[in-house]
Each structure stands twice: as C-alpha cells, then as structure tokens.
C-alpha cells in the first residue's frame with residue numbers, strides 16, 4: 001500500500017518548485033494534499049500535473065492564498081479539515097529571497113524589505129505551526145520546514161535578511177521540535193543548496209538569466225562540487241523521508257543539508273589543480 005494513504009498533508013508554496021514536486025510525490029504515495037500559493041495559474045498547473053499523473057481529484061484541495069495573511073492561513077487549515085477531516089503533515093515550504101527595486105545592497109537594504117522577508121520566511125512558519133498544532137496533536141503528526149544553506153554559517157551580504165530569516169528558522173525548528181515532541185509531533189527541516197526552481201525568477205531574473213545562473217554555478221567546483229544544480233525532486237524526496245515516521249522516527253529537530261557539496265568547500269581549496277596550473 002502507498003505509505004501516505006489516509007494521511008493529509010498541507011504543503012505551502014506548492015504552486016511552483018520544491019513544493020510542487022513534494023505535492024506530487026505525496027499524492028502519488030497516497031496522501032490527500034492541500035496545495036497552495038498566491039498565483040492561481042501556477043497553482044492550477046500543479047493541480048493539473050497531479051491529475052495527469054493519476055492522482056484523484058478527491059485527493060486534492062487547491063487554495064489560492066497568501067501565507068503571510070492570517071486569513072490565508074485560516075483558509076488553508078479550514079478547507080483542509082472540511083475536505084479531509086484531519087491534518088497529518090505540515091510542510092512549511094513557501095519562501096523567497098524577496099528583492100526591492102531600490103538598488104540598495106547589504107546593510108543599506110530597507111526595513112520594509114526586512115519586515116516582508118522575515119514575515120514570509122519566518123513568521124508565517126511560526127503562525128502556521130501554532131494553527132496546525134492542535135490538529136497534529138490528534139494525529140501525532142509531522143512538520144517539515146524548508147530552510148536553506150543560506151542560513152549560515154557563511155555570510156550572505158546580498159541576501160542579508162533572507163539569510164537571517166533562515167538562520168532563525170533553524171533555531172525555531174530545533175526549539176519547536178523539543179517543545180512539540182512531548183505531544184507526539186515531530187519537527188525537522190531540509191536545508192537545500194542551489195536547486196533549479198522558480199526561486200531566482202521570483203527575484204526578478206527572466207528565464208534565460210535564470211538558466212545562465214544555474215549553468216554558471218554548475219561548472220564552478222568551488223560553488224557546487226557535484227557539478228549540477230539540484231532538482232526539486234531531490235529535496236522533495238527528503239521531505240517525504242522526514243514526514244514518514246516509519247523511516248525517520250528517531251530524527252528530532254534536525255536539518256538535512258542537500259546541496260551537492262556546496263557547504264563543504266571554500267573557493268580557496270575547491271580545485272587545487274586548477275589553481276596551481278597557471
């Protein structure tokens with residue numbers, strides 16, 4: 001039998017990228033899924049992808065919502081309970097390195113950008129966790145947060161607020177895990193490195209520029225030793241592993257890094273042969 005049959009999963013940010021892939025894998029593995037995002041067209045693409053892959057319409061609850069709004073969060077919880085009657089897994093995946101058009105860099109970036117960035121990448125996770133907690137207590141469920149290697153320990157001056165939000169999210173994962181395990185709820189996270197999704201498009205790069213970005217990183221060993229950007233499915237598989245109590249029950253409050261080796265290298269030492277061949 002598929003391993004998530006009878007379970008219900010809310011995946012925020014499933015109108016694109018990693019969330020879309022996770023929604024597909026959960027649904028193909030038997031779960032009922034609530035898919036969501038602000039962009040109705042892209043959300044419909046996710047829904048159609050699921051249906052074309054053989055998922056039944058009965059398994060899908062599609063909600064256009066902004067996860068930073070209290071009403072949007074309430075809608076996610078309410079419609080999920082109305083349609084499926086329970087919540088077993090919350091995947092806090094929605095996130096972005098929001099940019100503004102001011103051209104400001106580093107510490108000159110605005111406080112408005114700071115608030116927006118932390119609201120999406122951190123506060124919305126805290127709020128969704130509070131709202132879903134009573135339902136996960138009933139099912140002894142799981143939370144999987146999507147963090148980023150951008151959370152540290154390396155500096156990220158260009159995306160200073162995004163990196164701060166993800167660093168704080170890592171501490172929230174650890175602390176919430178210890179608080180919630182007393183109720184039988186497990187919390188863990190995944191920290192992706194570079195993954196080819198809509199992420200850089202959401203920062204304002206067009207398709208060609210996004211492709212150039214991923215291609216250039218892939219040929220630089222000091223950026224991605226594995227020699228390629230990850231696929232959404234590389235991360236989605238880890239999300240499912242952490243949501244599957246049979247496979248990962250003894251993992252509590254951890255973050256699994258999946259980055260093609262990026263965090264293990266310094267430009268200084270990544271390719272000694274190349275550096276010394278001049």
Ligand code: NDP
Nearest residue numbers: 013015016017018037038039066067095148195197198199
């Ligand atoms: P995508 O841009 O492809 O997907 C982001 C998703 O988040 C979209 O579905 C988007 O939906 C949703 N989202 C953004 N803002 C909001 C909002 N205010 N309300 C509701 N939904 C929102 O990027 P990824 O799939 O790459 O990102 C998924 C997660 O992975 C994020 O948390 C990101 O920080 C993390 N990550 C990604 C990396 C990468 O290289 N791709 C690296 C490290 C971490 P919509 O636009 O429809 O609202």
